[in-house]
Amino acid sequence: MNLLVFLLLSVLKIAVVLVVFLSAVAYTVLLERKLVGRIQNRWGPSRVGPSGLLQPLADGAKLFLKEDLLPTGVYRPLYILAPIIALSCALISIAVVPYGARIAWHGVDMFQIADVNIGLLVILSVTSVGVYGIALAGWSSNNKYSLLGALRASAQVISYELALGLSLVGVVLRAGSLNLRSIVDSQAAHGLLSWNVFGGFQIVAFFVYLIAAFAETNRTPFDLPEAESELTAGYHTEYSSMKFAMFFMAEYGNMIMVGCVATLLFFGGWTSPFGSLLPAFGGIVVQAFLPVFWFVLKVFCFLFLYVWVRGTLPRFRYDQLMGFGWKFLLPVAIANILATSLWLALRTA
């Protein structure tokens, strides 16, 4: 493989994926505002552009032009570092996500930035480091609301990370690999019927993953770290302008990553739900981009679900949150691992 071609194509891939990811983040915010608006029987943003479609640009310009306040009491190095950690951890994981079928052009896989053997573990480790963004933001702000928000976030993320990791073990057992492409390939045989969530009988694991992921991303009903009625804004109370925007982007970026992981692990990734029932239509270009369409559609469904849940459910109380994570989700996840491995062992025996 020519090194120059490899470098050029890789940079191209990274640029395209990053631009798409960041605009997806911006438009997820709009999606949330519109949908929550409709759920509450109002319109949501509707003035900027046709039916409010240019609202993310206006929001971005506003946040970018706002004064960047640096409160006097903060511990400056960590106060500045925290939003950078949060945002970069939200952006790194997309590098291992395959968003289309394996199609090589000049020997470079065009639908994944990096095909890593331990792709799933890379995503988990980047998420586990991402909590420092929140923890350090709360601590370095020198504000009691921020500190309480950060303490809540750290405790919540550590507790739910266990259930989250264990809920994925069933899928890994079935696929026999930690490589995200292999995991998707293991569910590709018969369309919808062979997806892990249906044909793989991982539906319990899927719901454990979904609940734990909602808690990991600090979203309703687990948004205690930024509960407005008790903590002002939680860990980002003291942040303004672009630093605040970075936390905001990190939160929505993490939501999209959760959608990507759920799609890859439980919903067959980029494969079509109709399997081979759908005849191969169009030319080679349509066939190359159809998997990307399925992938994006599935991730969009997850984002829709996120907003729907936010518009529907009230917030947990803190002791309920901890009790639910440790006493219910964790045992269920472990039971799922036991059941899956017994079933696999029986089938091979």
Added chain:
Amino acid sequence: MYLALFIVFGLLCIGGALNLLFRRHPIDCALSLIVVMTSLAVLYLLLGAEFLAAAQVIVYSGAIMVLFTFVIMLLNAGSEERTHGSAAAYAAGMPGIAAIAGLLAFLFLSQNGPAAKARLGDYEVSTGALSRVLFRDLLLPFEVTSVLILVAIVGAIALAGKEH
């Protein structure tokens, strides 16, 4: 390529360790330790131990160090005051470190087995191969270690719950 990465992350590791020793504020020390742990993970990766590298980041940089920072934040620990250590520690400390470093270097350099001749990037240990060793050849030690950790957890809870 491998060598460049090794040098960068090796230096980062040593720099983080020194920063950990010389900083006064506990949170700076905790953060330096995270840098050390994460650079170690990259060094493991260079040696082909990909699962170990990921586990290092998830368990040490992620879970354990989050608990460290959590406790520091919860206690709101301030900067430490500088104390005058004992004269014996000052006299024996530096020569002692030099002696240990020299001994370790001598031991590593005098190795002759296949591990000593391996170059960076020679090996790639798959997760499957690792688990075969762990759950077949070394099953008993692995399970005994797990039980040991379980006993430690039960002991910690028993000690913490004694007040009630």
